Amino acid sequence: MAEVYAGLASRAGRDRGATPGRFALGTFALANGALSIAIVSVAAAVVNESLVFPSLGPTAYLLSYAPTDVTTTPRNIIVGHLLGVVAGYLALVVFGLLDAPSAFEADVTASRAAAAALSLGLTAAFMTWLDAAHPPAGATTLIVSLGILTTPHQVTALMIAVVFLAYQGIAINRLAGLRVPLWR
Numbered sequence: 001m002a003e004v005y006a007g008l009a010s011r012a013g014r015d016r017g018a019t020p021g022r023f024a025l026g027t028f029a030l031a032n033g034a035l036s037i038a039i040v041s042v043a044a045a046v047v048n049e050s051l052v053f054p055s056l057g058p059t060a061y062l063l064s065y066a067p068t069d070v071t072t073t074p075r076n077i078i079v080g081h082l083l084g085v086v087a088g089y090l091a092l093v094v095f096g097l098l099d100a101p102s103a104f105e106a107d108v109t110a111s112r113a114a115a116a117a118l119s120l121g122l123t124a125a126f127m128t129w130l131d132a133a134h135p136p137a138g139a140t141t142l143i144v145s146l147g148i149l150t151t152p153h154q155v156t157a158l159m160i161a162v163v164f165l166a167y168q169g170i171a172i173n174r175l176a177g178l179r180v181p182l183w184r
Contacts, residue, residue, distance in 0.1 A: 003068050007177030032064035032172055039168050040161055050154075051161035055081065055143060058136035059162070063169035067178050071134050075184045077166040078159075080127055080134025085155045087122035088144025091115035102147030112146065119145035
């Protein structure tokens, strides 16, 4: 978060070498995190589509807490969540769970547990192989493999929200004076 303070200090014409206080950094995280999800929520209301998902929370947090980390580049955010969606969906197909009730509507069966395990393993492996680490994608793959979001419409909405969040996070961080990449 030191880079956040340096960027804000630069914008304000203050000493970039000053040590940021926890309160200042927490305030930035509060504003950035809340604004990130608020913008996605407003967009969801405008288009009358559910675009707010649990795995967006950790992504929004990382965009405010570690905005220059490789895990928060748009490439890693988008590719990571996409891998999570694909792995989760593949696990549903492999274990015959596409039409099964979610793990929250029915008992967690051996098939559901295996689907969750497979989806997380595949997501982690492919993020590693593709050098596209984004830890919140682990939540995305579980959202799909546990049956919470399973239809093509739902996972498309999820990915639209991910892309939107990634780029509005970039915009906010650039406004704060940070040099964050547009893709990688």
